Amino acid sequence: MSEQAWRTWAEQMATGLALVDAQLRLRWLNPALVECLGLAFRHAVGQPLGLLLDDADEGMARAAKVRAEQRPAQWRAVALAAADDRELSADIALQPFGDGLLLEVHVLAEPPSAASPLSATLRGFAHEVKNPLAGLRGAAQLLQRRVEGEDLQALAGMIIAEADRLGALANRLLRHDGAAQLGPVNIHRLLERLADLLLAEPAPPQLHHDYDPSAPDLHGDADRLHQLLLNLARNALEAGARTLTLRTRVEHGVRVGERMLRMALRVDLIDDGAGVPPTLRDTLFQPLVSGRADGSGLGLALAREIAHEHGGELRHASRPGHTVFSLYLPLERTHD
Template identity: 70%
Template structure:
């Protein structure tokens, strides 16, 4: 994404974003962070990060992220605002292409007041995708009316349905109506639809299904769970996978955060791609972490948040030639 376009996108976010240079001085910040810190956007440029992030160990971690060109996540960091307030925040520090750092700031107090557990960053992203989705849907409608043959019309219909599904997700994020809408969901139906979507792509992977047909429905949000499966499958394809195995099983005594699920449905997405780089395995599900130069680092972070919204967990094991993403969902109503 070009720098001007990126800044336009970042300015629309309600999440605080800033860029600092190699001397840890502010090069740019968005309005959300300026408001959070009680500073004007222009007056903040050129100031040292140490004015906001005063704890020596936290500054040392920022310097390490810069010197070692690595992602660092600061948990419950202390920020000093310009009106003498003190704030607690989680801060993601990511090296950028200009030799500095990109910081994404999530105030903890703000997070606890937010109705939706999905981040404000994702609401900004939802805003950006609405117009392209509308154009995509319109083009697919024209194709559906003009092409001959049931197969081509069905493919156009698939595009329309997916555009509608993503537009609905975007609207719910933008309107802060982000709570999970639970209903009976047939996991195998979602996986079959995933297969249809993948087979419609130009160079689809080989697909194998290993389902336990005795598994019951889960209580979940079908659209969001479909997005998780799409994210996992697309990541696998982009990692060079030529074969995907979709496997479902029942499992007992699964730990999901502080809970232990007595009974859970497990979905494994298994691929034969390059695997997860060793340096990314500890931070794989963090925002802004990606193994690709053109990656956003949002897909897996979003997937884990969606699964946790459902009271479940998302895990990964990986080696070259075999990567397994395992999604666990509670089978008991009410997430125990």
């Protein structure tokens, strides 16, 4: 893809993006980043990268190091220099791009917010799944009418239910605000629903359950959290996992970014697959990054977006034969 074609694509993204040249001057900002920082930044092209950052000197030094070492880096909870003196912070991913750098800016909002903007990854997911859903649902309805036996009809019904869920989710994401549908969520019901889907696979994994019975309901969007868990499980299966453990724990005093959670729910998906390649460990959750030639690179990026949307975080630890993806979600309400 040429840079011009890439820019055309990136102009449509709702995630903030910027290109920086070899002298660490801003070459381009997409509309989402300009809108986030304030319209005064529409004339920022040609200015030093530090213009975007509250601590310009430190930011320039860190960016120079990334460019010199030609290695991607993640900055956590960086203070941004918004035009109207708003206090904004963001997680920033930097990676070499030509002779300069590409910045991907994920603004940290007070989570979860019913008016939070729709991320580019969520929008990409919605566009990707929406078109084939009608055909999938129609085929499942035909099967349900033609097959005999309650088990086969139940499997067809599961396909229809998933198609309906994804269709409704895609429609919500593609609306202007993409607002989450918040309410009480029982994490163990979501995990059992996930287990039903995995056991319907042609070659289902062996599942183990290790639940903390004291885990209370959390406040979130059940469909989006279900999609997050499904993406983690699919990632494990695509890495060759034959055994998957679903584990929950309640933890106290957990740091998520710059925020200390008094009480958090930890959901672990543990698999015995090939593990995360060392070359991908620093960029694993970035959009369009995949360890497979036929991978879209959206699954884990989407999972991270949903975790951030809920005020949570995704972490991973991996070695061949033992990979753990851990989802941390706040259990206290956002006004506490």
